Amino acid sequence: MKKILAVSALTLVFAAACTFGVLFAAQSAVANTGSGYSFAIDAAVLKKGSTGSEVKKVQQKLKNWGYYSGSVDGIYGSQTKKAVEYFQRKNGLSVDGIVGKQTFAALGINTGSSSSSSSSNGNYSNADMQLLARCIYAEARGESYTGQVAVGAVILNRVKSPKFPNTISGVIYQKGAFTAVSDGQINLSPDQTAMNAAKDAVNGWDPSYGCLYYYNPAVATSSWIFSRETVTVIGKHVFAI
Numbered sequence: 328m329k330k331i332l333a334v335s336a337l338t339l340v341f342a343a344a345c346t347f348g349v350l351f352a353a354q355s356a357v358a359n360t361g362s363g364y365s366f367a368i369d370a371a372v373l374k375k376g377s378t379g380s381e382v383k384k385v386q387q388k389l390k391n392w393g394y395y396s397g398s399v400d401g402i403y404g405s406q407t408k409k410a411v412e413y414f415q416r417k418n419g420l421s422v423d424g425i426v427g428k429q430t431f432a433a434l435g436i437n438t439g440s441s442s443s444s445s446s447s448n449g450n451y452s453n454a455d456m457q458l459l460a461r462c463i464y465a466e467a468r469g470e471s472y473t474g475q476v477a478v479g480a481v482i483l484n485r486v487k488s489p490k491f492p493n494t495i496s497g498v499i500y501q502k503g504a505f506t507a508v509s510d511g512q513i514n515l516s517p518d519q520t521a522m523n524a525a526k527d528a529v530n531g532w533d534p535s536y537g538c539l540y541y542y543n544p545a546v547a548t549s550s551w552i553f554s555r556e557t558v559t560v561i562g563k564h565v566f567a568i
Contacts, residue, residue, distance in 0.1 A: 373426040377403040381436075385426055388434045389414060391492065393502040418500050419514050435494030455495045456525055459483075461514070462499050463528075464521035465507030467564070474561040475521060477535040479528030481566065484539050491539075535559065538566040 373382055382401045389395035394417075395410035408424040415422045418433055426434070432454060451459075459479055467478040485491035485498045492498050499505060499513070507513045517525075535541065541564045542552045555567035 373403055375403055375405070375408045375424065382407070384436055385411070385434060388436065388492070388497065392497075392500075414500075417502065418508060419511055433496055433500050435492060435497035435500075451495065451529055456522075456529065457517070458499060459495050459528070460517035460521045460525040462505060462507060463524050464517035465512035465515055466505060468518070468521065470562040470564065472520060472524060473534045474564060475524040476527045476532055477538075477559075477561050477564070477566060478541060479525050480533040480535045481538050481541050483528055484533070484535070484537055488539060534561060535566040538568050540567045541565060542567070 373385060378401055380401060382403045383399055385403075386395055386397070386399045386401070386407055389407075389410045390397075390399060392414075394414045395407065397404075397406040397410070411426055411430065412422050412424045414420075414433070415424075415430060420429055420433060459482060462482060463475050463479045467475045470478070482495060482498050486493055486495055492501055500508060503509070505513070536558050538558050540552060540555050542549075543563045544553075544565055545563065547553070552567070557565055557567050559566050
């Protein structure tokens with residue numbers, strides 16, 4: 328009887344040890360998983376103190392567009408924060424120095440959080456199409472339909488050109504590129520005509536014949552733009568290369 332009780336006691340001790348080991352392992356796994364989950368969340372929101380390849384992407388975009396003059400080192404320091412705030416201020420975003428969903432989108436950086444796209448819109452997402460239509464509406468809503476498509480085509484021609492950012496948002500939000508961004512009209516809701524013009528431009532209609540620039544000579548103030556070769560004139564806009 329004593330031997331049986333001794334064996335039972337040993338069994339209970341062994342079982343308890345195993346249970347503790349399993350619990351410890353489970354807790355460690357949860358802790359590690361939690362750490363990874365936290366990292367994934369942090370990776371989607373960049374702020375002062377963040378580091379890594381996503382920070383480099385942001386720094387490079389801001390540097391290319393004239394908002395940032397520091398090193399592209401992947402370290403989100405004070406200078407990067409000031410550059411992000413400058414970009415946000417100039418482009419109608421909440422000025423907090425944090426690169427979240429809206430700022431990522433304005434920079435033309437895909438965080439993988441959205442996969443919505445339309446086959447009829449080529450490789451452009453619904454957000455791209457909406458932004459393109461907003462720019463067309465803000466820049467050319469008083470122009471003919473052909474003139475509105477031509478403005479959209481210029482934006483898309485810039486996306487394809489190595490001289491400009493390679494995304495619609497990058498082109499539109501490039502520093503000093505469009506008056507509509509500077510004066511805030513980019514935030515107006517586009518009408519159906521502008522939406523249709525955006526679709527036609529994406530589907531290949533280019534009334535500008537490959538132009539990278541357009542301007543209204545009645546209000547343009549840059550002497551440089553007048554030096555560009557004129558290709559066509561549609562309404563009040565001169566389209567040039």
